Amino acid sequence: MSRKVLISVFIFLQFFAASLAGAQVMAGLMKSGESVSVSASIKPLQLIAAAITADAVINEPGLIIGPAQDPHHPFLRPSERTTLAEADILLWVGPQLEEALSESIETAPARVINTYALIQENGMTVTGPADPHVWLSTQNARLIAEALTLELAERDTVNRQLYENNRNNFFNSLDSLDAEINTALAGLQEIPFAVYHNAFRYYEQQYGLSHIASYTGNEELKPGIRKVLEVRELLADNNVNCLLLEPSNNPEEISQLTGREMKLISIDILGFDYAANKTGYRDFMSGITQAIKTCLQP
DSSP: OOHHHHHHHHHHHHHHHHHHHHHHHHHHHHHHHHSOOEEESSHHHHHHHHHHHTTSSSOOOEESSOTTOOTTSOOOOHHHHHHHHTOSEEEEOOHHHHGGGHHHHHTOSSEEEEHHHHHHHHSOOOSSSOOOOGGGOHHHHHHHHHHHHHHHHHHOGGGHHHHHHHHHHHHHHHHHHHHHHHHHHTTTTTSOOEEEEOOOHHHHHHHTOOOSEEEESSTTSOOOHHHHHHHHHHHHHTTOOEEEEOTTSOHHHHHHHHSSOOEEEEOOTTOTTSOSSTTHHHHHHHHHHHHHHHHHOO
16 A cells, blocks of 8 residues: 555544544534533422523423412422422422422422422521521522532532532622612511411511511411401501412402501512523512512501
8 A cells, every 4th residue: 555545544543533523523512511401309409400500501490389289288380390300400498388299290200409408508598497498599509500500509510600600690699689678668567467378488587677576387288367467457457468479369358358558569489580591599489579569568
């Protein structure tokens, strides 16, 4: 074989090897990005996840319990069961909120992040009965975001820097959000208010609020006549004019319990009106703040 032919074969082999290596790298990039599937049990956790996965190759974080579903007793559609079963990383609050999902999550192949347990170990907690509404604190949202970032960075090393940058941007946005919330509520912390369902304790603790009365600690249980009279007396004695409700509450029915004219403001603490994108959680918490401010203002 001539020297010219040998050189040509060598060049061809070098080009082929380089092309093959490049194809393998590209395949690795696509596989790394597309193979990580993140799902969340409830919308607020999906909003946090979306802030961390923004601009990545992976799909939008899946949502297991959709609108019009009760997290305590969800009836999952086939598509929602698929979302749960196919997740590589799964965020849920824990059996304190979604007990009906416990068996499915225990047998799921996903890496599961129990956010209630995470917060009890490292986050902002509240005294009294167990309160699963951990997402109503930006301090806790930071911890949830950090835990998810670590999992994603480990599983998808190609996009590690992207996830970490998203986390940092999310933290910065929460810093500015906290300042905005404190400004919005300035001068309103001492105004008495009531809640129908005692679900706002994390938000109240972080931002210096404290409700004077609540009708129930369990949204599935209606208050008895003794409780209604007790709350009615507290409302009158403290001249309470603001009552926070949730979409499942009927304002007309609730107004008959109070014994006085009040502002009844409904807040969706599951955030179904917000898009799952990089600003979704921020928008959600800002919306809650505006609703509370409206209720508290004279």
